[in-house]
Amino acid sequence: MTDSAPLIKRSLVDQALEQLRLRIAQGVWAVGERLPTEPELSAELGISRNTVREAMRVLAFSGLIEIRQGDGSYLRSMTDPLGAMRALSHCTLAQAQETRQILEVEAIGLAAQRRTEQDLQGLHQALRTSAALYHGDLEAYIHADLVFHTRLVDAAHNPALSELYQYFSAIIGAQLRQTLSVSPRRQAVFDLHSALLEAVEQQDPERAKSLCRQLIHEP
Known part of the structure; x- marks a missing residue:
């Protein structure tokens, strides 16, 4: 590994997170709005439902979304408290x-x-x-x-x-x-x-x- 290469390789979950955070930053969804379902996001992003599920868990942990059991996921905030840490993976x-x-x-x-x-x-x-x-x-x-x-x-x-x-x-x-x-x-x-x-x-x-x-x- 050369010194110019990232220390940590980006996983499929990382790539899904990048796409979801981009949509949130662009205002695709309003705060309080229900997000598309996992199958819908899977089709839109071209990734598996398991990958989408893991990415959504990360977003919930960071406080960006709220996952309501049996009801879906809702946008809580457009400001990602973990956003400043994304550069670390590169x-x-x-x-x-x-x-x-x-x-x-x-x-x-x-x-x-x-x-x-x-x-x-x-x-x-x-x-x-x-x-x-x-x-x-x-x-x-x-x-x-x-x-x-x-x-x-x-x-x-x-x-x-x-x-x-x-x-x-x-x-x-x-x-x-x-x-x-x-x-x-x-x-x-x-x-x-x-x-x-x-x-x-x-x-x-x-x-x-x-x-x-x-x-x-x-x-």
């Missing part, structure tokens, strides 16, 4: 690193100032788990690593940052699959995690931010 490795630096580095700087003893206990536990998996199965390690980084961001005690990071974690996982595909994995890369946690524990935001930047840009 991120390249370089773009993911830029976005991660803007979001995660600053969040970890705040975490170093605001972390609690409870935060530190959870972080040490997450780091021990990921340490045991670092040289093993890649997917198991990525899951454990994302738990550690999510807890770091959560230690900033800013719900908006935590929510954004949850959306962005899929892109980070895709980035890790590229950067950690080497074998054997370099221990020095993992050791940066320990140093990062130490900086947070010592409430040293500048060192924590510096180590976070270094970790993000490790090959």
